[in-house]
Amino acid sequence: MNLLMIIRVAFRALVRNKMRAALTMLGIIIGVSAVIAMVSIGQGAQQSVQEQIASIGTNLLFVSAGAQNVGGVRTGTGDTGTNTLTVEDLDAIKREVPSVSMVTPTVNTRSQLIFGSQNWNTQIQGVSEQYPDIRKWTVQDGSFFTDADVRTAGRVIVVGQTIADNLFPGTSAVGQTVRVKELPFRVVGVMARKGQDQQGRDQDDTAFAPYTTVQKKILGSPRVQVAYVSAISADATYTAQVQIGQLLRQRHKLGPQDADDFSVRNMSDIADAANQTNSIMTMLLASIASVSLLVGGIGIMNIMLVSVTERTREIGIRMAIGARSSAVRTQFLIESVVLSLTGGLIGVLLGLGVSLLIPSLLGWPTAVSTAAVIGSVIFSAAVGIFFGYYPARKAAALDPIDALRYE
């Protein structure tokens, strides 16, 4: 008797008991869909980090004041207590490091923007005119401020979409005048929408002004917290990182024993850290989910054992009319694999469905992992074989006469 026939026999047997087959599959369905959904969430998080990094640009470097804390790679670290990074340092970097193409300091502050009777509390970043190019962030309306505005510390400001939406609903922001700390600023541009960053912060809730203006007119301090540096190419990033380090050590007159009083980090350092956290989370979630796969397998074994006992007479009949033990064993094994595999496939569909719904329901990005789909299908087949083997062997070992007599 060939395998195809046995598969057919197994299918017929399962179809005869649809309700039970469906309930037995439920464990596997839940297990597989949970694994797929979990992995999708993990992959989604990972992918959004990658996308952000790609959008920021892989040739981006962060130079910040103060020593880097051990193992800590957190964006926006700028030791506000130190004045170890100056505009002159940045000018030197731009001038003397050949692998660097663009530099912008950032001096951040929070302040109230007031327009007419509206006001909006937001982050104001003091940057250079090169900021949009470095961050690969385009201006949607108007234009970014110019190097002349930076030199003259002009009272010009570029706002993010969130600010534009809230302060100037229905009207164009460009050309309007807002007040920051009682000083009037002219809005020259509105940035394109950027969305949330990987920490879930709204990047569009930011306004940009020349760093000179922020330093002199808002903060009253020449301090620079963080600088963004763009290397000439992605390949030159590492060279640039090393050369900036050497230049700053030299300019800060640090001896060989002294630790850096600044830090230079690249995007992949930051990405790696984020990805590592994500992978650990994904693994953890997926392994919790796969426990339910195991429980599903035990459910299959239980039902198959019940089924063998219940169908003793059927087994006797099959043997009497010429089924070999191996055919009976294969039939029950296939029934169990069909149960787990069908459950697995339904689970895959359900998992995919859930993965598609999660972004709109919970606002988390998801990315379906082909490996997880293939893996859980294979795993569910393996569950069927593993947990179906014992019941199948039990069925095959029955004696036809005893089985026929079984009431």
Place this chain on the structure above:
Amino acid sequence: MQSTLEIQTQNVGVAPGVLSKVDEAPVVISLDHIHKTYTMGDVEVHALRGISLEIKQGEFVAIMGTSGSGKSTTMNIIGCLDRPTKGHYFLDGEDLSQLSKDQRADIRNKKLGFVFQGFNLLSRTSALENVELPMLYAGVETSERHRRSMAALAAVGLAGREKNHPNQLSGGQQQRVAIARSLVNDPALILADEPTGNLDSRTSVEVMEIFQRLNRERGMTLILVTHEPDIADYADRVVVFKDGKIKSDYRIESPRNAAEELKLLPAVDFEDDDDDSETVVNEVAEQKEA
């Protein structure tokens, strides 16, 4: 049919050779001093104590005897469901006494057909699929399987009932499905252990009519166990068991003719009736009148 039917042996404990001399047909089954002993704990049950028997191709043999005399045990051995403790069993000249489990399964599949008292059909499975089952295990291809099942069901008068499940068929109809199933692999021999045990007398006659037809028209060899002398009278040879031995073995000069008897019984139309429960009721009603 057998040309020498008139020669009859009524001797008690006749040697198997005596019968074979009178018949030219080849021997299908030969049991040679078969013993079967069951051991239950310390107790030994001697179910068979030296059975020797020859059955030729085309014979219709009824096995009778008191309960516990070893009829079913013998049928199980002939049916390759069980092995003798001692002695030899030849089917078509091949010694089957010591075959492996798989070899016996293959013999059951290809050379033997079974009809049981309790029908033993797969429940929640259509008549057609039940009949197809032995061919599934024989690896017969789909279209051939279908063709042969339809033909077998038609041969037992169940054309049009292919889709019915056992619980939608009367006892007699179920037994006819079982007979169709036993036929499909064209076995050398059909074994029926009390096939009419669960049937009323009219239905029994119908089943016997099918057996007689298979025997006479197709030359099928049949062995049938029964408690009822009436049923044994349809066979052309009777073997009587007692205490695990053969007590007597004789031919029936003029067996009853089930087809003739059915003509005399009031007709019950099965095929044009779609309602099974009604059919059964009709049958019972007819029976009471008779």
